Amino acid sequence: VAWCPAHPDRFLLVGGDLRLYEVAAGDAPTREAGRDVLPGAALLSTNADFQFLRCFSCYLNPNSQLLLAVGQDDGKVSLAGFGRSFNDTDWVGKEFAPKQPRRCNVVAWNPVEFSLLAAGLDKHKGDHCILVWDLNHLPGQTELGFSESTQSFSWFFHQPRSFVCGMNNKHLKIFDMRDPSRSSGTTTKASGGVCVDPFSEHRIASFHANQLVLWDVRNFEKPVTTQTENGQIVKIAWSPTRSHLVGVLTRDSGVVKLYDVQQSPAEDLEPTLVERSVQPYPGAVLSSFCWHPQHENRMLAVTPDGAARDYTVLDRITLNWSPSCELIWMRGKKLAHCWGDRDRGYDCLDDTAVRIRRRALLNYGLEPEDLWRNAELCDGDGHLRGIWSWLELVRSLEESGMRGRRGECAGVKALLGPDPSSLEGPSRGPLGPTYHSRERERVLWLCGWKAKHDGLPGNIFHRRLEKEANYARKAAIHMFNLRLKEAVAVLRDAATTGKGSSVGLVALALSGYSKETREAWREVWHSLRLSLSEPYLQALFAFLTAQDDSYRQLLYDCDMAVEDRVAFACLHLPDSKLTQYIGDLTNSLVTEGNLDGVLLTGLGEDGVELVQRYLDRTGDVQTASLVALQSHPSVLSVSPRAQLWVDHYRHLLDQWRLWQQRCQFDCQWVRQHASSVPPPQVVVSCNFCGLAATPYLPLGAQGRAPPRPHLGAPTLNKTKVSCCPSCRKPLPRCALCLTNMGTPAGSLWKKGDGDWPPRDPEGRPDPAEEEKLSGLSTWFTWCQSCRHGGHAVHLADWFGDHTECPVTGCSCKCGAMDRID
Structure with a gap:
């Protein structure tokens, strides 16, 4: 059973044939814990072309149509769909075969580089057991694992050219397609069902018999922790929507166990597994389950007789204290209730943070x-x-x-x-x-x-x-x-x-x-x-x-x-x-x-x-x-x-x-505390000598510039300079008003006006207005491509009507590269 990545309301049931179902849009999981899907779902199509189907994998590109890779008993891997009404790509019908026929145990599409498809095969003395094809560069394939067998396979999410596989019933090996000749691994019987945690690039889960084993690839010599179940494990799967949550299903069981892997603060301590059991189909034995790729905590469980159940795992409601001094009740990632300072009775909450x-x-x-x-x-x-x-x-x-x-x-x-x-x-x-x-x-x-x-x-x-x-x-x-x-x-x-x-x-x-x-x-x-x-x-x-x-x-x-x-x-x-x-x-x-x-x-x-x-x-x-x-x-x-x-x-x-x-x-x-004044972190450099165009840096910060006294903290009465203090060349000009950088700006621009300075009702100059600092609109800014610039207010006015640089002879599309909203 599997959900379709490109269609969140469709799923596949695979038995003797392939069947595609669709859940009505109004039947999305709601507050109820579960419901029967198969009787209420619409059967869209059936594909019975594969008599000896052993495994399958859905194409993981969320923007594409439905495409399946089907592994068969003779080792062939076929790309299939459900007719042109569901997929009309040229890839449908392609088939890949190993040199020597034997059973295909696993097929897997790459979750990041969607065109990569891998297959894991049984052992043959003269052939490889891992085959990887890039559908954008056919023919050609990557072959790994000579004269070995593969039982399970999983791609890494953060390193899409790397994968881990269970081999020979006694090894876990990690391969990198950029260097196929080398591999790292560990010896273990837990080589079945290997899968990579999508939220942690270092964590891997696998199983053997009744033991769930968690690994850290940074220390692959021994498992991080081992959990023993009551029955033989048949399926494990990491949740794609909840971090560090893995589901485990055992044989002849109607219960899916969920383990929340909580890492200890100390790296050398084992993580804690918080266990929880859910029963998607009460009174029935489950044969498999799968997580929904987009909807949080939603899973699909299927019984051996083909009955399915759409089930949403309800999170435990937790009480939390938010940084903004609010009491919040959370159900997973969803906010159930919030009690803040606008609510009645909040004033009685006598907390230090409040x-x-x-x-x-x-x-x-x-x-x-x-x-x-x-x-x-x-x-x-x-x-x-x-x-x-x-x-x-x-x-x-x-x-x-x-x-x-x-x-x-x-x-x-x-x-x-x-x-x-x-x-x-x-x-x-x-x-x-x-x-x-x-x-x-x-x-x-x-x-x-x-x-x-x-x-x-x-x-x-x-x-x-x-x-x-x-x-x-x-x-x-x-x-x-x-x-x-x-x-x-x-x-x-x-x-x-x-x-x-x-x-x-x-x-x-x-x-x-x-x-x-x-x-x-x-x-x-x-x-x-x-x-x-x-x-x-x-x-x-x-x-x-x-x-x-x-x-x-x-x-x-x-x-x-x-x-x-x-x-x-x-x-x-x-x-x-x-x-x-x-x-x-x-x-x-x-x-x-x-x-x-x-x-x-x-x-x-x-x-x-x-x-x-x-x-x-x-x-x-x-x-x-x-x-x-x-x-x-x-x-x-x-x-x-x-x-x-x-x-x-x-x-x-x-x-x-x-x-x-x-x-x-x-x-x-x-x-x-004058000693705690932070030093300048961004400075303007001169176009000619390349040194900082400011006289207010500490000694030694100017490289080969002549030493200048350190004036300490920024003050309001700094001397304005319009030339480089090192080479005395003029500083950049505003491309529109042609005023050099360092020319007095802000309120000083207005001193030539007849209405300056502003006066109070009694006719006296307003000292607050007279001493006002320059506004942000009078600051200099530059295009990061052509390095032309000017006062922010002038550039904003210019690029309101133009996209090209205002400097004559410069064809840079400054306004298109960095829009001013």
Whole structure:
């Protein structure tokens, strides 16, 4: 049984004769798994000319009429059809015979060079067993395999002059018709049914008895894998529409087994065979099957009594995640369903890739002004608040010229240093001891508890505290700074605005606090704590009722912001406890990958490790890359790990086709990392000396040209030159306006016009228009044949009406060779 390559709705059944059937156009395989074909198909023609037919092969040219090669018992190979109404070529009726008559076991048309036909014969002492004819160059034939026998034969798809065949029941041999005297092969009993995978030029399948064997021709000494079946194999065939899928049929079986060959990532590991069984004709034994050459997963199965079945193998539905952040259900190569951002309920899909893509469309991290506002684009992710506020703080230090050591802004841990003896002693107050030193004061400024310190600029943390912090946090910070009256005032204001029923009670209790009433306060605290939901109010009471001045409950309260806990420790802990606490908190935040810890680590090596841990935990390569972008110059921004983050983020933007965001990111990255500016890859060469006609190449790139200084990254104020900088000969002219290449173009062309430059409504020149770069239409382009060219806009206008080159005396048909649509 076989489908006709040139007619997807026709098939052949071969028994004692050749019968051609046609399936009605409306009966193409649909969602049902299968149907009887023979009763519903139309018999178009019958050919009973061959009494001793042994094998056949359909001509594989999809644009030709039906033509068969028929192998017979006496070794003859005949070209046959079904009458002139189906094939009127001169090849019909041709016959090829071996020198010595014997059985023809296999015939095969070449799938690429369609005129090649091969036949495999039984053994004869004085003759060859492989004969190949080129029907376009008859007479003449190629003979191979002297005094041997051929049981199976298959052409290679990617090397159409090569083929593999099973010979002598113990060999697989590969021949190349360009060098017939040489062959490569292996010794194996699995010489039957050899066939080449159409999707992999190196993979071959064959069988022997009940064993399916897969081979790799690059290592032909041993099989890649062997699969044992329950019965004797009678037919194997690779799917022509699905990669690496092979079907296997055993004797007296109604089941076709399908093996999906999945190659392991490591070359030295065996491929995995994913098995699946289909039953095209329930309750019947199959004698053969064949795949449809065009329709995916469609096969034709036939029983020994001539009944056929047209069957479509339904793919398992798989759930996949597309690069554009869509959930898709696939059935093979067909899309069953897609769930994307336009569908209802998609917003509830809280996936990292979805969030990254949404932020990228909002230009997250690419606005240089007010970096801390990037946290507002993070869907309420509070952990990103600290990193962007810190970067804004670093930016303010840079603008004030007060960056830290080695070009980085040191964190709290580095600022305090490992030696506590450098810190000053405590000062006693009514609510307990407090500690002060220059370093501690600067830490308080970094944490936002001091508006200004030592001439440092205004702190973003402090501004946010004044504008955004809730009443509980404001009151607690006032109390931690021993400003009792201010804390009571904040709570009273909150009570008058209805912030909570217990706020007024807390304010009343707080107003009566003193050191002598601390014991009574503990009782009030125990009675109120169950009704207080605000973490900062609980921290306030914990501070006032602390017994041993360790404040452990407050310092390890994860509901408090990291900067508040650090500032509190700097104000209330002695030297040894402060150093230990800062070290423990830093290690904890780095291990967790909590970006709030950048306050402690800064932008040094510990900061790199912190961001890496955050990336490992969340997969947010976007934030990691943008932090590296906006923290330049720092140890973090030049770290090899940062370059790896950036490369992955660029690849992600490319996958989503967010070209504009990728371009904006690259422009900012190159602007800050001058060493990463890509070198010129395409240059214009001079027609006279052959050297690059640009003065902006690095030293040594000009060959024998005089050395010129390297000007680094491209700039907007390059000097325009209209002659070669090496030989001083003029650069090419535009074939239409005769302007030399290098002449100022773009907006500069218009400066002679009375309407230039464009003016705003108030009559002032528009600087945006005046500084606009040259458009693509003013760029030079050339014909790749005659090398004449000019400005793109001029050439487009010319070739809109002409096909011949505009240069006088040149007959090149530039417009016909490369059309401008």
